[in-house]
Amino acid sequence: TRSTRPQRMLKAVQKNAIRGNPESVISAIDYFCKHSEWAMNVGDEKGCILDSVVTEVDPSTVLELGTYCGYSTVRIARLLSPGTKFITVEFNPASAEVARKIIAYAGLQDKVTLVEGASGDLIPQIKKLYGITTFDFIFLDHWKDRYLPDIKLFEEYGLLRKGSVLLADNVICPGTPEYLEYVRNSPRYESRYYPSHLEYTKVEDGLEKSLFLG
Numbered sequence: 260t261r262s263t264r265p266q267r268m269l270k271a272v273q274k275n276a277i278r279g280n281p282e283s284v285i286s287a288i289d290y291f292c293k294h295s296e297w298a299m300n301v302g303d304e305k306g307c308i309l310d311s312v313v314t315e316v317d318p319s320t321v322l323e324l325g326t327y328c329g330y331s332t333v334r335i336a337r338l339l340s341p342g343t344k345f346i347t348v349e350f351n352p353a354s355a356e357v358a359r360k361i362i363a364y365a366g367l368q369d370k371v372t373l374v375e376g377a378s379g380d381l382i383p384q385i386k387k388l389y390g391i392t393t394f395d396f397i398f399l400d401h402w403k404d405r406y407l408p409d410i411k412l413f414e415e416y417g418l419l420r421k422g423s424v425l426l427a428d429n430v431i432c433p434g435t436p437e438y439l440e441y442v443r444n445s446p447r448y449e450s451r452y453y454p455s456h457l458e459y460t461k462v463e464d465g466l467e468k469s470l471f472l473g
């Protein structure tokens with residue numbers, strides 16, 4: 260049967276990247292998406308903004324919602340200090356399978372815990388299952404209509420601390436209007452928009468960074 264796009268992306272990584280070299284894995288995926296098939300990775304332009312925020316926060320605990328094929332997982336994990344706890348959540352088993360292989364190809368499997376399941380089910384259990392009290396950095400890149408309900412779960416289950424940073428992809432395209440309205444109007448957050456473009460295109464998109472004020 261016909262392969263899937265994530266499977267073809269994995270093949271491109273295995274063919275064109277150097278095992279154990281995260282930069283080459285990132286480049287191989289970007290090349291594949293620019294020259295072979297578009298895919299919904301955060302991409303190189305927004306990826307540089309992601310890198311700068313992760314570097315600035317230098318988090319000890321990280322949560323990513325929406326692993327997909329592991330591109331942003333690799334971007335984040337390659338920047339983390341040893342001992343950092345990094346959990347990434349993927350709903351789609353086929354994507355998760357490819358992501359595990361791409362993360363391992365980059366040599367970052369020991370830095371990442373990939374959890375398969377729905378964020379809404381997992382968030383209430385994270386403290387119990389993974390011994391995490393609060394997250395220093397959260398990257399939202401999953402279903403766009405889950406950003407708002409999930410940030411409310413973070414608040415409800417005490418997973419944020421004064422200074423926690425949330426970074427949300429796709430706030431323009433496909434768009435997350437309710438989430439934007441919430442973080443920009445809530446007195447509990449200080450938000451800033453980073454203009455950019457939809458991965459591998461000229462379409463307007465951007466990232467919203469929100470600082471939890473406690």
Ligand SMILES: O=C(NCCCCCn1ccnc1)c1cc(-c2ccc(F)cc2)cc(O)c1O
Pocket residue numbers: 299300301324325326327348349350351376377378400401402403428429432433457458
């Ligand atoms: O839907 C997206 N991501 C979620 C994928 C499923 C997540 C499953 N999951 C994981 C954990 N919990 C649930 C997404 C879409 C686009 C896009 C933009 C333009 C276009 F024409 C088509 C698509 C661009 C992105 O950058 C995206 O992130």
Ligand SMILES: [Mg+2]
Pocket residue numbers: 299300301400428429
């Ligand atoms: Mg995205």
